[in-house]
Amino acid sequence: MSSANHKMARSSAAWRIAGWPTVAFALGSAAAFAIMYLIIAGDIRQRSDDWLSGEAETLADVSANTPRDSLYGRLVQEVAELASHEVAPSSDKREGQNTVFFLQMTPNLEPIWVGPQPREPFVRAIEEAHLIPGTPASVKVADWTMPFRVVYDTQAGGNGIYLGFSDVAGSKMLARLTASCLFAWAATVLLGFAIAWIVAHRTLARVVRITETVSQIGTDDLSTRVPEGSSSDEISRLSQTFNRMLDRIQASVHQLHVLTDSVAHDLKSPVTSIRGSLEVALSENQSGMWRERVAEAIDGLDRLSQVLNTTLDLAEADGGALRLHKETIDLSELVRQLLDLYQPAMDVHRHHVAAHLQPVAICADMSLLNRAIANLLDNEVAHLPSGREINVSLRATGDDALITIEDNGPGFPLELRKHALERFVKGEQSSGHGLGLAFVAAVAQAHGGKVKVDDRPAGGAIILLSLPMSEVLTTKT
């Protein structure tokens, strides 16, 4: 059903795409042909008019200067016939050939006529035409299809001379020209349309393939891709864009699956332990004992809400909705306070913390930075075997404030290092929820900075958090 619709839509679009340019092309080329026709036709008429005027002058000369004797009529007639032979080679005076007539009207004399018989229609036509001397004009003669170009000359010593010429050859040439022009025009228009239609059709066929592929992609199968083609035209780019989009959607869906699985998993264990604690509390008889169980349950609930909160924060960061409330912060003071807070916890684990903090001012969201750096310190407290060295440094490097946390612990497990910043990625022995570093990365990104996690050449882990300082002077919200 949808495929039929596509076909219809495709052909109508192809017709539209090919049709309008063809109409424009047809109109344009028709105008060009018409102009060409008018120029050639005008040229041909001009040529015959020139001939007519010249011959009429010669004949007028002859008729004026020839003595009026008995041979006068014969002589003028001969000359006129000679002239007519110049343009009408055959003596056969029938239609379809160039035809010339000559008429001289002399008062008190028989008119001299050279031309096809009978001459009456010609004489009548001339009389009705009201010709202006010296100016060739078209005269329609009864029974003759082609009009005659006639020039009237009065200079022949009181004689009126009419010379008429029907340029059949020229007209035929014009007709042939018109016919071939029309044919050429029709052929080019048709060919143009055909080419345009085929190109449009083929292009649209690729669009239809994209449409069909995309419409086949369901929620359960996102692996299908649109054929991209080898060229780099717009359609190929469209396909490529579609495929990149599908890649991203597939990645997001995959991530969502992982997220849902991990959240479900991470929620299951606290829920189980909470439920267990409360069940035990119910069956306890001594009040002191159930208090302990209820307290355990609340601890479990706290862990649960921590997972929920961080997951929500990360979801917001992903959606670009992590709102920053920037203020100018003394970053060294912020780090120092956190180190103070964590110092007793470090002492418990017999870690030695050395801090090298340069005073660095930065425009950032204090609350988010606090939580991010607390996450990094939580990491050290939670994962480092006891009695290690931790180096925390803060310095300005170029445009960035760089916080470095190094330790001489076992470093990141190899399989973890690459994905340490992804959510729910955590070490096998980790009791955390695997969101800590992902949150740090999200906070860094929201500030235009980045996090790098690596192993030190000398052993141990190093975490670099860089934040741009450039906004210190510009933004203050």
Next chain:
Amino acid sequence: MEASAQLTGTRKKVRLLVVEDDTAIREFLSRALTESGYQVDAARDGETTLAIVADKVYDAFILDLGLPDMDGLDLIARCRAQGHTAPVLILSARRSVDERVRGLEQGGDDYLTKPFAFAELLARLRNLLRRSSPAAAESTRLRVRDLELDLIRREARRGDTLLQLTTQEFALLEYLCRNAGRVVTRTMILDQVWRMRIDPATNVVDVQIYRLRNKVDLGFQHSLIHTIRGVGYVIRES
């Protein structure tokens, strides 16, 4: 819970209005706040609230932002327009709180994100009520049994013994003593002593308290700092 809602010694109970559409939370808050000594009314939506506040005066509001019929902040604005100046403790479901809510907080009100510890709600409520009532004379000394804090000299004594406390430890002890007899949560400690709204994955606060307790209670007959499992800490006479 401690019956400590009476402020400045008056016998008149503090009146609260809880506006929350979730029945379970509304009923829990009503019950728990009543047990804590407050006089509590409850409303489940904005219209009901406006009808109630039309002819009643409250000392504080506890308001859920996500009401079914109107935006919580609009409701606050309409209450303010009716002349109610009582502070508002906002309950929000979202963790990263709306910018406008933060602005409101600066105007003297406060917010809590769900889920929250009830002890923390009580503490913030007390804070708001204290802020809105005439300031009591600021004491320069705090005393819990034989523990005495000199807030001017920043010294703490247990009996005759001068306790060797760091600045941070003194601040922590001061906060506990200011809330003597009342449970404070870890979140509140971080917020009020370290000025951080963070949620550490490790037991940093517990270790801080442990160290403070070693200095305050170790070697003395009566322990003052107590752990309330699942809630937080309290400093009290016994």
